[in-house]
Amino acid sequence: MNHTRVYQENIRDLINRPGEMRERERTLEVPDQLGEALARIPAGEQLDLAVRLESVHEGILVSATARTTMHAECGRCLTQFTEPFEVDFQELFAYTPSEADEYEVHGDHVDLEPPLRDAVVLALPFQPVCRPDCPGLDPESGELREAGAAAVSSVDVDPRWAMLANFVADPDRGEGEQPAPDSK
Numbered sequence: 001m002n003h004t005r006v007y008q009e010n011i012r013d014l015i016n017r018p019g020e021m022r023e024r025e026r027t028l029e030v031p032d033q034l035g036e037a038l039a040r041i042p043a044g045e046q047l048d049l050a051v052r053l054e055s056v057h058e059g060i061l062v063s064a065t066a067r068t069t070m071h072a073e074c075g076r077c078l079t080q081f082t083e084p085f086e087v088d089f090q091e092l093f094a095y096t097p098s099e100a101d102e103y104e105v106h107g108d109h110v111d112l113e114p115p116l117r118d119a120v121v122l123a124l125p126f127q128p129v130c131r132p133d134c135p136g137l138d139p140e141s142g143e144l145r146e147a148g149a150a151a152v153s154s155v156d157v158d159p160r161w162a163m164l165a166n167f168v169a170d171p172d173r174g175e176g177e178q179p180a181p182d183s184k
């Protein structure tokens, strides 16, 4: 199994010593991308990992907080953006797992990669947006809507300005009887 060691925690001094506890913090480089959809943590991104390891009778109880940067594509306007991302998880790593889905102490270490990956993937937004009021793309033109343009249409427009707006919006107006430049 080709698994990475960067998420491993040495627990040699905690084995079979219930009540003992260690807290550690470190910064690592994400070796393999986390997440597959519009939002993900790409390989190479820095991840701050704060871990609390508690020795209990059944094994090692791990509480962890991961802080990193999410890279995403806005589900409305398709803009690429990044934003801070944080997730917590807590898992028991058992000496002798009683269930198939339980995590296990491997020799003198626990491997945080599987629970961390699960927690991150669950917490990543399924439909990320670059900002809460992102106006998205115009359904007709496919162009990015201007937030300002969307706002103007929702306010009362002075009728005189409305007439002018119609005039400007109609480029042929007033030129109907004039010959086109190329018809001599």
Ligand SMILES: [Zn+2]
Residues within 6 Å of the ligand: 074, 075, 076, 077, 078, 079, 129, 130, 131, 134, 135, 136
């Ligand atoms: Zn957007």
